[in-house]
Amino acid sequence: HFEGEDFAVPAIIFDRLPEDHVVQMFVTINAKHTRLNASHLVSLSGRQLYRDEALATGHDIVRALNDREDSPLYDEIKLLGVGRGRVAQAPLAQELKKLFAEGGVFSGRRTNDMHEEAKKFFVNYFKQIALVFGGAWNGRKYSIRSAAALRAFIRVSPDVIRRLDQEHADRGDFRAIGRVIAPWGRRIGDLRFETEGQWKRTGTTVDSLAKELRLALQYPEGAAV
Template sequence: MSGNEKTITVNVFEVEQNNNVFYIGKIKASDLISIATVKWRGSQESQKNKYLNEVKEKLHGGFSEEEGIQRVLELNRLEKLATYIKEKEGIFPNSLIIALNTKFKDENEEELLEKYEEGFELNDSEVPGMYTLKIYRDQVNAFVVDGQHRLAAFVGAEDKVEEYDLVVTFFLNLEIPLQAEIFATINGNQRPVNKSLLYDLQAFDTGEYNEIKRCHGIVKWLNINEISPFYEEIKMLGTGYGSISQSAFIDELIKYVKERRTNKHKSFLQGKDNKEIIQLLLSYFLSISEMFPEEWKNKKDYVFLKTTGFGALMKLLYYVYIHFNINNKPFKKANLKEFFGNLSKEDFSKEKWGSAAGQAFQVKLFKHLAHKVLGDDEMLGLLDSKYKYFKEKEFTGN
């Protein structure tokens, strides 16, 4: 049943399968639509008919493989479902699967991430096994794990949303690996989903999952905190108004975080905790953004806040870090700004560098930067060899 304007109250019963608990109940289509999303889980906006507004926006602007909601919605299918709801008095007896998450909830990163009160309450009822689920509209995102087309079809049948009950299976603060497993099992034979969405769902084995989860928490922190040079500049699910996608950021960061079978020394961030990694990234990128404020802010005319420019800077990060480490110099913003002094008169405009993309451009820009501040390729090789020697002694204990 619907609650007041700020809350939704749903009667649910508990189901346990293989030590996993979920809740099944019914909810008005209008209520679910007001909190549901497949475009992003971390949205801070709360608005009436949020999901339908997202769908309308995409229908009006057109879909693309890069920007689609979860997967690209099929217009013909939506029209048929809307007709089925309106004209055929159609029913949807099968359950939609919803992952109900408190906004920015991450149990492993509580000290880093923005905090909200719990987005829902689960209270006992007089009937054994039954509960009342009280949902605070402003403090949750209801991620549509399965049923996106059924819910989106109401964009063409909005006169039905207030009277139409939907059967819903709720997972509460569903652990991300299980959310990914459910999503992948249901949609495994469908077209591939957006890579950034998969990173957010963490559909990986235990070791890789832990590494990506660490990177995800770090990237999210950098995106939501105003002291970060990447504040609101990261497209967390590959969509939105940021300059760099979450997947592109994680692709670069995980190279230094993951466990390697060979060249272990290049995973120089692996032994650091998340606070240390964030501080290191802040020192590095703040020094660059403060030295080049116009270049950093003006994404239209300069290369730094583009995926290729960011990739080049992340490649440079390793060599700058080991240079400081070998010379026992603190990796601090002031020291980094002094170190980057040779770049102060460099031109990083697109007029000079063009709008090239891809690994070739990243390597070209990286080498230009590295040669200016560290030396030629031979010097970079010697620097890497020296750091590898010291790290191997550390690994073997000799």
């Protein structure tokens, strides 16, 4: 109760810093023992914080993946360096940014529709990934939920979206997404993500995994050499 009393609210305003530096500043502030209450950061997140619209949308999608209880990545992502998640927000948002930038699969669509469509697509996309690779997703000795794997799945998502468009399916259609990525179960399988197995043996990178995923979509029956 502050009626009639003066009180101070600490505020930090970042101006003319690159967007990723702003994120890192928040990460740094929140790593200190004077950690801010997460509720004080809410109004500073998303498009209010990032002037780069494509990057802002990327952060919105990451937040939806982390915050929605029906998302298989619920509570798995560190937002602004805070939370129990094991994967950082910034690299995922950077990967998503490309999809909303000019020429990306979501560019040129009505803004409000695009935001909702993209959120629905990515929540259902990762739900289907968690089903296709169920053993790996729910197992402890796999790297499928690592930043590298998640970035690779995001990187090949335009191929999945283009296939959905070719089939005249709704981009957020759970079953249609499942049909498109079904070849991954046959061609790639859970063992590809076993941390001490193929994952380390092949020196998996975002690029190498994305290439394998893309090939499996292009040649679902395994015709590629």
